[in-house]
Amino acid sequence: MSMIKTILNRSRGFSSSIRYLCTAVKKEYSIPASTKSDVLYNRLSLLGKTGGSAIDTLNQYFSEGNYATKYQLDTCIWQLRKFGKANHALQVMEWMKTRNIKFHPTDHAKFLDLLSKVKGISAAENYFSGLPESAKEKSTYGALLNCYCREILPDKAQTLFEEMDKLCIVSSLTFNNLMSLYMRRRMPEAVIPLVQEMKNRNIPLTIHTYNIWMTSYSQMNDIEGVETVFEEIKVKHGEEQCNWTTFSNLAVAYVKAGHKEKAESALKNLEAETRKMGRRCDREPFHYLISLYAGTSNLVEVYRIWKHLKSSFRVTTNISTLIMVQSLARLDDIDGFKKIFQEWESTCSSYDLRIAKTAILLYVKHGLIREAEDVFQNILKRCKGPVYQHGKPLILYYLNEKQVDLALRCLEAATSEVKDNEWPQIYEDVNGFVMEYFKKERDVNGAEKCYRILKRVRPLGSEAYKLLLEIYLAAGKKAPEMRRRIMDDGIEISSELEELLGSVCPE
Numbered sequence: 001m002s003m004i005k006t007i008l009n010r011s012r013g014f015s016s017s018i019r020y021l022c023t024a025v026k027k028e029y030s031i032p033a034s035t036k037s038d039v040l041y042n043r044l045s046l047l048g049k050t051g052g053s054a055i056d057t058l059n060q061y062f063s064e065g066n067y068a069t070k071y072q073l074d075t076c077i078w079q080l081r082k083f084g085k086a087n088h089a090l091q092v093m094e095w096m097k098t099r100n101i102k103f104h105p106t107d108h109a110k111f112l113d114l115l116s117k118v119k120g121i122s123a124a125e126n127y128f129s130g131l132p133e134s135a136k137e138k139s140t141y142g143a144l145l146n147c148y149c150r151e152i153l154p155d156k157a158q159t160l161f162e163e164m165d166k167l168c169i170v171s172s173l174t175f176n177n178l179m180s181l182y183m184r185r186r187m188p189e190a191v192i193p194l195v196q197e198m199k200n201r202n203i204p205l206t207i208h209t210y211n212i213w214m215t216s217y218s219q220m221n222d223i224e225g226v227e228t229v230f231e232e233i234k235v236k237h238g239e240e241q242c243n244w245t246t247f248s249n250l251a252v253a254y255v256k257a258g259h260k261e262k263a264e265s266a267l268k269n270l271e272a273e274t275r276k277m278g279r280r281c282d283r284e285p286f287h288y289l290i291s292l293y294a295g296t297s298n299l300v301e302v303y304r305i306w307k308h309l310k311s312s313f314r315v316t317t318n319i320s321t322l323i324m325v326q327s328l329a330r331l332d333d334i335d336g337f338k339k340i341f342q343e344w345e346s347t348c349s350s351y352d353l354r355i356a357k358t359a360i361l362l363y364v365k366h367g368l369i370r371e372a373e374d375v376f377q378n379i380l381k382r383c384k385g386p387v388y389q390h391g392k393p394l395i396l397y398y399l400n401e402k403q404v405d406l407a408l409r410c411l412e413a414a415t416s417e418v419k420d421n422e423w424p425q426i427y428e429d430v431n432g433f434v435m436e437y438f439k440k441e442r443d444v445n446g447a448e449k450c451y452r453i454l455k456r457v458r459p460l461g462s463e464a465y466k467l468l469l470e471i472y473l474a475a476g477k478k479a480p481e482m483r484r485r486i487m488d489d490g491i492e493i494s495s496e497l498e499e500l501l502g503s504v505c506p507e
Helices: 002-010 019-023 039-045 054-063 070-082 086-098 105-119 121-130 138-150 154-166 172-184 188-200 207-219 223-237 244-257 260-280 284-295 299-312 318-330 334-347 353-365 369-382 388-400 404-414 423-441 444-457 462-475 482-488 495-504
Strands: none
Touching: 039 054, 039 070, 054 086, 070 086, 070 105, 086 105, 105 121, 105 138, 121 138, 138 154, 138 172, 154 172, 172 188, 172 207, 188 207, 207 223, 207 244, 223 244, 244 260, 244 284, 260 284, 284 299, 284 318, 299 318, 318 334, 318 353, 334 353, 334 369, 353 369, 353 388, 369 388, 369 404, 388 404, 388 423, 404 423, 404 444, 423 444, 423 462, 444 462, 462 482, 462 495, 482 495
């Protein structure tokens, strides 16, 4: 336990998540997916588009004389969670509580996890504290630990782990959670002593443990370590115990190391796993296959898997399309990219900005500016909210080509609906590459136009005026009204501004 505490204390300060950790924390329960004929789930799954409430949907469903067992409701919750609809899953469970449907400890664990995702960690902690002692057992403790690890709260994770250790309810899942915490904090080296601790305690290493352990070596660029873990799985458990994640992790390591043949061998094993799963296989393994075959520059295999994906599912989702177009962009397959992108753009019911941005970046990279402009215009027509990041590649291109009017027109369109959380990045960019361009070109008129565009969006501070004054100074021009403009905007004139004003706006 002291070793674990030491690692936790060392790991302060990082906070980025890593995508493959989704497989690290498997719940201690598994509900089979409901059938396609499940009318209730179909209604609940549409709430993301209709904006309705799961509680209202359930009330309406039952008022029509329908009936659902707890098992069926649990199945709906399982599917909603699977597709990232935590808010609606929580609403279903809240509805169940109002109907006095009995919750088992695993139900409390699910509820706690959903509370953390929807209402924050404090809500989850309060719920755990209010549970009867009989419900505070392995699954609920584990759910709270999972929340702490997911939210990267090492102190709380350490304290709870020690409490679980005293209660003798530490398991493989507990260690997997801690490993996921270190991986999220970019501390892959901390996984290795945890694995050793599990072995010392005779706690079984699950396939999920092996997957994290393997990935920790991959993150450290230790291909021999990756292969050693894989060999241990085969020797102690047999290769049949590997799941598709094992082979995808192995392929990732080989792609990173430049071992193309070994990577493709691992990918063939991954494909074999998807065939074993049959209809139980979801889209995620296909996504990894497409991305990883792109990593080996094997365009033929990318298209083969794409065709297989489309034939395996009735609907091609936006995320599947995103994975495919990103892979084609990576391989600079412009013709193939255009075909798939245009097909998606003409048929999609939900316009995914990530796909559109991929198109703009690829088109600008290859000088296909008309195509990039068309995509950006579609974004403006079909999307509400901030779109600055999608217009930025075009702004940079226009400035590089000294097409100032087009750059400013694009900037104006891209900042027409800025939200508070996007403004700091826009302000930093404009104060950086845009205003620096005007300073280099000694273009006072362009700088003033840019200033007016931004001022319509948000009030500007002293830094913007400082840059504007520097541009006037570089151009050798005067601005008699500049002092009044600064004062009218309620900006305190610093000594730095005063010095610039002395040159540009002499009294």
